[in-house]
Amino acid sequence: MYFYKSILKCILFFAALMTLSACGVDRSDDPVVAESDPRYRVVGTVGMITDVVRAIAGEHAEVVGLIGEGVDPHLYKPTRNDVVTLSQADVVFYNGLRLEGAMTNVLERLVAAGKPVRAVTEVILEESNYLLKKEDGSAHTDPHVWMDVSGWMRAVPVIVDTLVAYDPENAVTYEENAARYLEKLEALDAYAREVIATIPVEQRVLVTAHDAFQYFGRAYGLEVRGIQGISTESEAGVRDLEELIDLIVERQLPAVFVESSVGDKNVKALVEGARARGHSVKIGGTLYSDAMGPGGSYEGTYIGMLDHNVTTLSNALGGKASGFSK
Numbered sequence: 001m002y003f004y005k006s007i008l009k010c011i012l013f014f015a016a017l018m019t020l021s022a023c024g025v026d027r028s029d030d031p032v033v034a035e036s037d038p039r040y041r042v043v044g045t046v047g048m049i050t051d052v053v054r055a056i057a058g059e060h061a062e063v064v065g066l067i068g069e070g071v072d073p074h075l076y077k078p079t080r081n082d083v084v085t086l087s088q089a090d091v092v093f094y095n096g097l098r099l100e101g102a103m104t105n106v107l108e109r110l111v112a113a114g115k116p117v118r119a120v121t122e123v124i125l126e127e128s129n130y131l132l133k134k135e136d137g138s139a140h141t142d143p144h145v146w147m148d149v150s151g152w153m154r155a156v157p158v159i160v161d162t163l164v165a166y167d168p169e170n171a172v173t174y175e176e177n178a179a180r181y182l183e184k185l186e187a188l189d190a191y192a193r194e195v196i197a198t199i200p201v202e203q204r205v206l207v208t209a210h211d212a213f214q215y216f217g218r219a220y221g222l223e224v225r226g227i228q229g230i231s232t233e234s235e236a237g238v239r240d241l242e243e244l245i246d247l248i249v250e251r252q253l254p255a256v257f258v259e260s261s262v263g264d265k266n267v268k269a270l271v272e273g274a275r276a277r278g279h280s281v282k283i284g285g286t287l288y289s290d291a292m293g294p295g296g297s298y299e300g301t302y303i304g305m306l307d308h309n310v311t312t313l314s315n316a317l318g319g320k321a322s323g324f325s326k
Helices: 002-025 031-036 047-060 080-087 101-112 155-166 168-196 214-220 238-251 265-276 302-316
Strands: 040-046 061-067 091-094 117-119 205-210 223-228 255-259 282-287
Touching (some): 047 061, 047 091, 047 168, 061 080, 091 101, 168 214, 205 238, 223 265, 238 265, 282 302
Parallel strands (some): 040 091, 091 117, 205 223, 255 282
């Protein structure tokens, strides 16, 4: 009986999606909507995408994010409200590379309904040497490309091209906004390289809750070790913890880090394990990995998120960082 109820729920869910998708396509013909807000609506799946789209679209679009602060996109399952929001959007941006996991089927159905849906990693996919592979032997790639500022800059042209195609009248504005934003990202990238270089070489090791910082490490010269794998769906075993404790003690690392969207239990176990072996290691701070900081805060922007991460870990690992100029 439970099986049939589950099947019925799935049928009703996707039937609602297709119905709402059709309604979403005709949204511009609704005089009430048009009069109340002349802007078109853009939806981004994760905050890092949403923030960049806002910077480029400016006042011409209402930009809405689905997955909020402190929420793990690897485990996130779309709600009925999410389906409505996506279906009523005029344009949808997502990361791709399997980051959104359970949302993939919904996005595919939006594409089938004729809605502009773009993965911001499209350009990166064309660069065969850029993407990092998971270390579990699968063909899946690491989706955390926003951790490398120069990598995330590659998402900007995809966003610009999509907005220009949808709203060509404001093409110049989108291109000018993008150019200004890219200048800020170039400065942020330079800041990251500068301050991480102040960390003593033997201490340039970033130990975190899960393996979300490999692009970051490659870009800025850090060895990165995560307790869990690239996806937080993986589980950390006792052997994994023991190996990391060995590393911490042998390298005399001063700090390890927790993440805002991942539980801190395993990181605390590392601290206790190192202490039991006579080495005092502290939790150097909370880093933002799969989600940005609180909405409305500096850390709730992409630039603020990366600035926080770079500044926090540099100071905790023995470097000198005063913060990126806002």
